[in-house]
Amino acid sequence: MRTRTRTRTLIGLAVLALCAGAQAQKSTADGIAEYRKMLEDGNPADLFEAKGEALWKQKRGPKNASLEKCDLGLGPGVVKGAFVTLPRYFPDTQKVQDLETRLVSCMVTLQGFDAAEIAKTPFGRGEMANVTALATWVAAESRGMRFNLPQTNAAERESYEIGKRAFYFRGGTHDFSCASCHGESGKRIRLQDLPDLTKNPGDGIGFAAWPAYRVSNGQMWSMQLRLNDCFRQQRFPYPGFGSEVTIALATYMGVNAKGAESIAPSIKR
């Protein structure tokens, strides 16, 4: 009799302990969200934003000119709102361009820089670091606005189709495609939630979150670098800076993200 009571009490305690355990356990996603919240207040992307703004106004390059007349798609010098419409077709270069390649075009035509020279500079160095800072500032000027990429031009629609194909293209030693990780919701890699990029993943997720500051390595990552690293993770050869496939993928993600609110530049673990 006595032992039975004790057993019952023990079971009761065990059940209680289990309940407490379940209550105290936060989901990993909650934990990460909390961590991001804590970091958000002092997002070092602000530093790159300030640097980008100064670079935009500063007279630089062989032609000693500023970028203030640069046309990012909404007219010369219009920065606010430009980010959420890129990549788009530009009649002067006759190409679909993303933010970074467009900035490089302006640096070439207005300031006299050498595009090939910039393209082969590693990320985070020299003029490439300046392109990233400029992109960070331009993106920040459209913070809170919603993505609305134009698809009126044939080249823009073609870019979307190429991007879609590239997104589903499997290859490499791991037989991976972008869609292997980003083709359905509820997936994660280690502790990171993976957005489903084949549709609109929501406000401030996926395409609407980059450029972003990576806390773990203290680097400012642009969309070009983000894509470059996706290629690395797939064990694909590195794509060239501003190559057609990177812009096509950006177009694909950008069009899919229509209506999503941009929070760029954001902060990542």
Added chain:
Amino acid sequence: MADPMRIRAQAAGDKVTVRVLMSHEMETGQRKDSAGKVIPAWFIQEVTATHNGKPVLVAEWGPSVSKNPFLQFVIKGGKAGDKVAVTWTDNKGDKRTDEATVS
């Protein structure tokens, strides 16, 4: 010359909350580059803050503080319009001071 800091100072009641974002490599001296050579230590050693010219904070920092560090502190008895200045000095003797007006 080092990149500027971002200082935000906001008054609430008789307290001013100051948020500072500093641009610095904060190299520990423990890392090696791709050639295997030690990357020399380079970090902020001292941080000071003044409120209308009067010192309110002195901090000694070391290599364990992160890259691009963020600092937040509260000044009692501050109000909008006051000046807050923050200075850091690193182990190479480089120095940077930035000032902000309390809003």
